[in-house]
Amino acid sequence: MADEKPNPPPPVPEPTPVSQPMWDAAKEGKLALQCDPASGKAQFWPRPVNLQTGKSDYEWREVSGKGTLYAWTKVHVPAAGFADRAPYILGSVDLAEGGRIVGQLVNVEEEALSPGMAVRVCWENRSDEIKVYQFEPDS
DSSP, X not given: OOOOOOXXXXXXXXXXXXXXXXXXXXXXXXXXXXXXXXXXXXXXSOOSSOTTTSSSOOEEEEEOOEEXXXXXXXXXXXOTTOGGGOSEEEEEXXXXXXXXXXXXXXXXXXXXXXXXXXXXEEEEESSSSOEEEEEEEOO
Protein backbone atom coordinates (compact mmCIF):
# COMPACT_ATOMS: atom_id res chain seq x y z
CA MET A 1 0.00 0.00 0.00
CA ALA A 2 1.52 3.30 -1.08
CA ASP A 3 1.54 6.27 1.24
CA GLU A 4 -0.92 8.93 0.16
CA LYS A 5 0.58 12.35 -0.35
CA PRO A 6 -1.42 15.23 1.05
CA ASN A 7 -3.13 17.40 -1.53
CA PRO A 8 -1.34 20.75 -1.73
CA PRO A 9 -3.50 23.86 -1.66
CA PRO A 10 -4.48 25.47 -4.97
CA PRO A 11 -1.65 27.54 -6.42
CA VAL A 12 -1.47 31.26 -5.71
CA PRO A 13 -0.93 33.14 -8.97
CA GLU A 14 2.16 35.31 -9.13
CA PRO A 15 1.47 38.67 -10.77
CA THR A 16 3.79 39.86 -13.51
CA PRO A 17 4.33 43.49 -14.49
CA VAL A 18 1.80 42.90 -17.30
CA SER A 19 -0.88 41.19 -15.17
CA GLN A 20 -0.46 43.26 -11.96
CA PRO A 21 -3.36 45.65 -12.76
CA MET A 22 -5.73 42.67 -13.10
CA TRP A 23 -4.66 41.28 -9.70
CA ASP A 24 -4.85 44.72 -8.07
CA ALA A 25 -8.47 45.05 -9.27
CA ALA A 26 -9.26 41.48 -8.18
CA LYS A 27 -8.02 42.24 -4.66
CA GLU A 28 -10.83 44.83 -4.52
CA GLY A 29 -13.40 42.37 -5.94
CA LYS A 30 -13.33 43.91 -9.41
CA LEU A 31 -12.73 42.21 -12.74
CA ALA A 32 -10.47 44.25 -15.04
CA LEU A 33 -9.43 43.34 -18.58
CA GLN A 34 -7.15 44.84 -21.18
CA CYS A 35 -9.13 46.56 -23.93
CA ASP A 36 -8.26 47.99 -27.32
CA PRO A 37 -8.74 51.78 -27.00
CA ALA A 38 -10.11 52.17 -30.55
CA SER A 39 -12.49 49.20 -30.80
CA GLY A 40 -13.15 48.59 -27.10
CA LYS A 41 -12.57 44.84 -27.62
CA ALA A 42 -11.40 43.05 -24.52
CA GLN A 43 -8.54 40.58 -24.48
CA PHE A 44 -7.88 37.88 -21.95
CA TRP A 45 -5.29 36.62 -20.63
CA PRO A 46 -3.16 39.77 -20.04
CA ARG A 47 -0.49 40.21 -22.67
CA PRO A 48 2.24 42.78 -23.22
CA VAL A 49 0.69 43.86 -26.53
CA ASN A 50 -2.73 44.71 -27.87
CA LEU A 51 -3.92 41.75 -29.96
CA GLN A 52 -5.85 44.11 -32.27
CA THR A 53 -2.91 46.35 -33.17
CA GLY A 54 0.28 44.65 -31.99
CA LYS A 55 1.08 47.79 -29.99
CA SER A 56 1.26 48.23 -26.23
CA ASP A 57 -1.59 50.74 -26.32
CA TYR A 58 -4.21 48.66 -24.50
CA GLU A 59 -6.22 50.14 -21.64
CA TRP A 60 -7.32 48.45 -18.43
CA ARG A 61 -11.09 48.61 -17.92
CA GLU A 62 -13.27 47.34 -15.14
CA VAL A 63 -16.03 45.08 -16.45
CA SER A 64 -19.22 43.98 -14.71
CA GLY A 65 -18.24 40.31 -14.44
CA LYS A 66 -21.65 39.37 -15.84
CA GLY A 67 -21.94 37.19 -18.87
CA THR A 68 -23.32 34.05 -20.42
CA LEU A 69 -22.01 30.53 -20.39
CA TYR A 70 -20.58 29.56 -23.78
CA ALA A 71 -19.27 26.06 -23.02
CA TRP A 72 -18.05 23.94 -20.11
CA THR A 73 -16.23 20.77 -19.23
CA LYS A 74 -16.16 18.58 -16.16
CA VAL A 75 -12.60 17.98 -14.92
CA HIS A 76 -12.02 14.50 -13.48
CA VAL A 77 -8.21 14.53 -13.46
CA PRO A 78 -7.36 17.69 -11.54
CA ALA A 79 -4.34 19.94 -11.73
CA ALA A 80 -2.05 20.02 -8.69
CA GLY A 81 -3.83 21.59 -5.74
CA PHE A 82 -7.33 20.82 -6.98
CA ALA A 83 -7.67 17.12 -6.10
CA ASP A 84 -10.11 17.80 -3.28
CA ARG A 85 -12.39 19.67 -5.72
CA ALA A 86 -12.54 16.94 -8.38
CA PRO A 87 -14.64 16.58 -10.25
CA TYR A 88 -15.12 20.28 -10.90
CA ILE A 89 -16.42 22.35 -13.78
CA LEU A 90 -14.51 24.83 -15.92
CA GLY A 91 -16.55 27.18 -18.04
CA SER A 92 -15.97 29.52 -20.94
CA VAL A 93 -17.90 32.75 -20.36
CA ASP A 94 -18.80 35.46 -22.86
CA LEU A 95 -18.69 38.68 -20.86
CA ALA A 96 -21.43 41.28 -21.31
CA GLU A 97 -18.88 43.89 -22.40
CA GLY A 98 -17.25 41.50 -24.87
CA GLY A 99 -14.39 39.10 -24.53
CA ARG A 100 -14.35 35.49 -23.45
CA ILE A 101 -12.81 34.26 -20.21
CA VAL A 102 -12.36 30.79 -18.73
CA GLY A 103 -12.84 30.05 -15.03
CA GLN A 104 -14.14 27.55 -12.54
CA LEU A 105 -17.93 27.37 -12.20
CA VAL A 106 -19.08 27.14 -8.58
CA ASN A 107 -22.37 26.94 -6.69
CA VAL A 108 -24.03 25.02 -9.51
CA GLU A 109 -24.57 21.39 -10.47
CA GLU A 110 -23.58 20.24 -13.94
CA GLU A 111 -27.18 19.23 -14.72
CA ALA A 112 -28.31 22.85 -14.28
CA LEU A 113 -25.87 24.24 -16.88
CA SER A 114 -27.05 25.31 -20.31
CA PRO A 115 -25.57 27.35 -23.16
CA GLY A 116 -26.42 31.02 -22.70
CA MET A 117 -27.00 30.65 -18.94
CA ALA A 118 -26.47 33.94 -17.09
CA VAL A 119 -23.42 33.92 -14.81
CA ARG A 120 -21.54 36.45 -12.70
CA VAL A 121 -18.07 36.66 -11.27
CA CYS A 122 -17.38 35.64 -7.68
CA TRP A 123 -14.09 35.44 -5.83
CA GLU A 124 -11.92 32.89 -4.06
CA ASN A 125 -9.27 34.15 -1.64
CA ARG A 126 -5.99 32.34 -2.33
CA SER A 127 -3.90 34.57 -0.06
CA ASP A 128 -4.11 37.93 1.67
CA GLU A 129 -3.00 39.54 -1.59
CA ILE A 130 -4.60 37.40 -4.30
CA LYS A 131 -8.25 36.78 -5.13
CA VAL A 132 -9.01 34.49 -8.06
CA TYR A 133 -12.16 34.95 -10.13
CA GLN A 134 -14.74 32.19 -10.52
CA PHE A 135 -18.23 32.23 -11.96
CA GLU A 136 -21.61 31.29 -10.47
CA PRO A 137 -25.21 31.44 -11.73
CA ASP A 138 -26.67 34.95 -11.90
CA SER A 139 -30.33 34.38 -11.06
